[in-house]
Amino acid sequence: MSFQPPKGTDDIGAPQSSVWRSVLGEWEEWSARYGYPLVMTPIFESTELFQRGVGDTSEVVTKQMYTFTDRGGRSVTLRPEGTAGVVRAFLDSGAKGAWKGAYSGPMFRYERPQGGRRRQFWQVGVEYLDVEAPSSDVEVIELGYRYLTAVGVPGLEVRLNSLGDGVCRPAYVQELRAFLRSRSDILCEESNGLVESNPLRVLDCKICGPELADAPTMADRLCDACSVHFIEVKETLTRLEVPFIEDHRLVRGLDYYTRTAFEYVATALETAQNAVGGGGRYDGLAETLGGRRAPGVGFALGVDRIILAAGRKPLPAVEVFLVSEAPPADALVAASRLRIDGIRVDLDIEGRSIKTQFRSAGRSGAPVTVVLRSLLEPVDVRMADGSRTEMALEEVPTWVGANSP
Numbered sequence: 001m002s003f004q005p006p007k008g009t010d011d012i013g014a015p016q017s018s019v020w021r022s023v024l025g026e027w028e029e030w031s032a033r034y035g036y037p038l039v040m041t042p043i044f045e046s047t048e049l050f051q052r053g054v055g056d057t058s059e060v061v062t063k064q065m066y067t068f069t070d071r072g073g074r075s076v077t078l079r080p081e082g083t084a085g086v087v088r089a090f091l092d093s094g095a096k097g098a099w100k101g102a103y104s105g106p107m108f109r110y111e112r113p114q115g116g117r118r119r120q121f122w123q124v125g126v127e128y129l130d131v132e133a134p135s136s137d138v139e140v141i142e143l144g145y146r147y148l149t150a151v152g153v154p155g156l157e158v159r160l161n162s163l164g165d166g167v168c169r170p171a172y173v174q175e176l177r178a179f180l181r182s183r184s185d186i187l188c189e190e191s192n193g194l195v196e197s198n199p200l201r202v203l204d205c206k207i208c209g210p211e212l213a214d215a216p217t218m219a220d221r222l223c224d225a226c227s228v229h230f231i232e233v234k235e236t237l238t239r240l241e242v243p244f245i246e247d248h249r250l251v252r253g254l255d256y257y258t259r260t261a262f263e264y265v266a267t268a269l270e271t272a273q274n275a276v277g278g279g280g281r282y283d284g285l286a287e288t289l290g291g292r293r294a295p296g297v298g299f300a301l302g303v304d305r306i307i308l309a310a311g312r313k314p315l316p317a318v319e320v321f322l323v324s325e326a327p328p329a330d331a332l333v334a335a336s337r338l339r340i341d342g343i344r345v346d347l348d349i350e351g352r353s354i355k356t357q358f359r360s361a362g363r364s365g366a367p368v369t370v371v372l373r374s375l376l377e378p379v380d381v382r383m384a385d386g387s388r389t390e391m392a393l394e395e396v397p398t399w400v401g402a403n404s405p
Contacts, residue, residue, distance in 0.1 A: 008119025
């Protein structure tokens with residue numbers, strides 16, 4: 001008998017895991033720069049949290065959630081997205097005033113697996129809660145843009161829209177619903193089923209959306225407050241030199257968004273897979289979950305698609321491979337000293353022949369090989385290009401920092 005990962009999931013090991021480590025490490029750095037501390041929530045939550053938060057008519061809830069009854073008879077769901085759980089955690093904490101959180105972890109959706117779309121996938125994201133100012137939208141959008149640019153997503157575009165609010169959107173939804181009823185003959189079966197319950201989602205349909213170019217847009221029907229908010233978002237993004245494209249068809253796939261909505265698109269990828277992330281404002285979500293009013297804004301980015309778009313090459317797991325003519329215990333002491341000084345080191349701790357150790361060094365991909373004769377003698381430092389030099393063991397970390405590619 002042999003076991004394999006479930007369909008739509010992956011084992012990620014070396015060397016590809018080095019790309020994941022670098023991309024996730026850079027996320028931790030960028031989110032910290034913008035003042036977002038790490039927040040960790042359960043991988044599974046009450047099913048009702050997602051039904052109420054994501055929207056019980058959304059495709060995520062109706063088709064994609066992994067839901068089961070636990071041994072206590074409770075309906076629980078593997079999280080399909082991060083925002084609802086983070087907002088719940090915020091409300092549960094009793095925090096007051098502006099609150100930030102960054103997350104990173106696996107999400108789960110039952111979808112047909114394909115490149116960049118898995119049933120277990122990794123997302124990173126931020127939530128900025130108890131804030132209403134347009135500048136909070138801008139900070140969030142900028143963070144995502146700077147991070148995606150830094151990790152090398154090619155052809156990156158920010159697409160931007162306003163979905164209005166409880167003042168102006170109801171009238172627009174009624175107008176859109178009437179328009180869609182008049183076009184029922186060109187709508188697919190699924191979209192026709194959404195006309196009454198969630199007409200905005202019809203605009204997001206991959207089949208029907210392209211046929212609805214003359215549908216009314218929310219941008220032309222914003223109330224004064226939403227219009228002022230959206231103008232300030234656009235003006236401030238321009239001042240920060242964050243390029244964007246207004247896309248009045250952008251509605252996002254989750255029901256909780258109000259006012260600002262945005263997507264990050266990697267135009268170098270195929271259209272079906274080019275959205276590497278997105279987000280928006282969700283001023284009513286906390287109340288929908290049964291809490292106090294706490295307007296917020298955030299985004300989620302799909303790490304699987306980021307890596308697919310960026311095309312980064314795997315990196316060697318270590319900077320130095322230690323080949324030792326000395327006893328294995330001495331080699332471990334030498335490796336420990338280098339590791340304490342911040343150098344990533346591997347070695348053969350079984351005391352095999354020098355020839356075998358050099359083969360292991362070659363397989364490791366390490367750009368530097370350090371040959372240890374004894375702890376009392378200088379070491380022989382060899383580069384992949386064949387150059388070599390001798391120095392004291394304690395000099396190696398500085399030398400590697402200056403010369404390693």
